[in-house]
Amino acid sequence: MLAARLHGNRDLRVEDVPEPDAVAPGHVRVRPQWCGICGTDLHEYAHGPLYTPATDLPQVIGHEFSAVVDEVGLGVTTLRPGDRVAVLPHVFCGTCYYCIRGRQGLCVNLKLAGVTWPWGGLAEQAVVPASSVVPLPDEVSFEQGAVLEPLGTVVHGVERSGLRPGDNVLVTGAGPIGQLAVLVAAAGGAGAIFVSEPQQARRRMAERNGAVAVFDPASCDVSAEVAERTRGLGADCAIECSGSQAGLDACVASVRRAATVAVIALHLGDRTVRPEGWVWRDLTVAGVWSFKIWDLARILAQIAAGGLPAERVVTSRIAMRDIVPKGIERLADPAGDQVKILVSASQAGDAR
Numbered sequence: 001m002l003a004a005r006l007h008g009n010r011d012l013r014v015e016d017v018p019e020p021d022a023v024a025p026g027h028v029r030v031r032p033q034w035c036g037i038c039g040t041d042l043h044e045y046a047h048g049p050l051y052t053p054a055t056d057l058p059q060v061i062g063h064e065f066s067a068v069v070d071e072v073g074l075g076v077t078t079l080r081p082g083d084r085v086a087v088l089p090h091v092f093c094g095t096c097y098y099c100i101r102g103r104q105g106l107c108v109n110l111k112l113a114g115v116t117w118p119w120g121g122l123a124e125q126a127v128v129p130a131s132s133v134v135p136l137p138d139e140v141s142f143e144q145g146a147v148l149e150p151l152g153t154v155v156h157g158v159e160r161s162g163l164r165p166g167d168n169v170l171v172t173g174a175g176p177i178g179q180l181a182v183l184v185a186a187a188g189g190a191g192a193i194f195v196s197e198p199q200q201a202r203r204r205m206a207e208r209n210g211a212v213a214v215f216d217p218a219s220c221d222v223s224a225e226v227a228e229r230t231r232g233l234g235a236d237c238a239i240e241c242s243g244s245q246a247g248l249d250a251c252v253a254s255v256r257r258a259a260t261v262a263v264i265a266l267h268l269g270d271r272t273v274r275p276e277g278w279v280w281r282d283l284t285v286a287g288v289w290s291f292k293i294w295d296l297a298r299i300l301a302q303i304a305a306g307g308l309p310a311e312r313v314v315t316s317r318i319a320m321r322d323i324v325p326k327g328i329e330r331l332a333d334p335a336g337d338q339v340k341i342l343v344s345a346s347q348a349g350d351a352r
C-alpha cells in the first residue's frame with residue numbers, strides 16, 4: 001500500500017509499504033480518507049525529526065484524519081466495518097491518573113498516531129485502538145472529520161480563555177488554529193472578534209470567518225486598536241495562536257484586568273514575559289493542550305447542526321503523491337496563501 005513516511009530531516013517519501021498485519025484485539029483497521037497537514041508535520045520535516053525517535057524511523061505521518069472502518073479486532077463492539085469515523089492521534093493507556101479523570105490527552109503513556117505510533121493518516125490503511133476512533137454523524141463530512149482533532153484543541157482553548165456570550169476576544173495569529181479559534185468564538189456567541197495577523201490573505205479569511213476587525217501587527221499597535229474598539233477597557237479574553245513573542249505580548253497588552261490569555265500555539269524556544277504585570281492586573285495565562293475526548297460528541301453535534309463550519313479553514317485538497325511540493329512546501333512559504341491542506345491517499349486532489 002502507499003504511505004508517506006518520514007525518513008529523516010527533509011526526507012519524506014511517498015512509497016509502497018507492507019500492509020498492516022492481523023488486527024489485534026481492541027484495535028481497528030481503517031482506510032484514511034482525508035488527512036490534514038499540521039504545523040507539527042512541517043516542523044518535523046524542516047527541523048526534525050524531534051518528536052519521532054530516530055529508532056522509529058521511517059515513520060508514517062499524518063495525525064488529523066477521517067477514515068472508514070475496514071476491520072475490527074476481537075472485543076470491539078462499538079464499531080463496524082463501513083463506519084465513517086474521525087481518528088484521534090491519541091493512543092492512551094486508559095489507566096493512569098489523567099486517563100481515569102477524562103484527560104486522555106494528558107496521558108503519561110501517550111503515543112500519537114503519525115508521530116510515535118507505527119501507523120498514521122497518510123497511508124492507505126492504518127491500525128489504531130478502537131478508543132482512538134470517533135464515529136461521525138451522517139451530516140458531518142470526511143473533510144470536517146479531518147479537522148476534528150485541531151478543532152477539539154481549539155474548543156478546549158476557547159473554553160480555557162473563559163469566553164462567554166457577548167465577550168470581546170482578541171485572536172493573535174490566523175493560521176489554521178487561529179481561523180478555527182475565530183469560528184469557535186463566533187459559534188460560542190462572542191461579541192467582537194479581533195484578529196491580529198501579518199498575512200493579508202489570512203486577515204481576509206478571518207473576516208469571512210467572523211472577525212469584526214483585523215490588524216496587521218507590522219503596521220499598527222494591536223493593543224491600542226483593541227482599546228479603541230472597547231471603550232478603553234480591552235478585550236475580555238485573548239487566544240494566542242501565533243507562536244510568536246509579538247503575539248503573546250499583544251494578547252497580554254490587549255486584555256482588560258482579570259482576563260485570561262489562553263496560549264494554544266506551541267512556542268518553541270524562550271520568550272520574555274513580565275509576570276509582575278499579570279499580578280497587578282489579576283491575569284490568568286493558561287496553557288492549552290489537547291482536549292477532553294468526551295467533548296468531541298458535542299463538537300460534532302454542533303458541526304452537524306450547521307453551527308460550526310470547520311471546513312472553511314480548508315484551502316486545498318491534494319493527492320498524497322504531491323504532499324511535498326503541493327502541501328509541505330506551500331505551507332512553509334511565508335508568502336503563501338494556504339491555511340489547511342487536506343491530503344488524500346485514495347482520491348485525486350484538486351488544484352486549488
Ligand SMILES: [Zn+2]
Binds near residue numbers: 038063064150
Ligand atoms: Zn496537529
Ligand SMILES: [Zn+2]
Binds near residue numbers: 092094095106110
Ligand atoms: Zn493514561
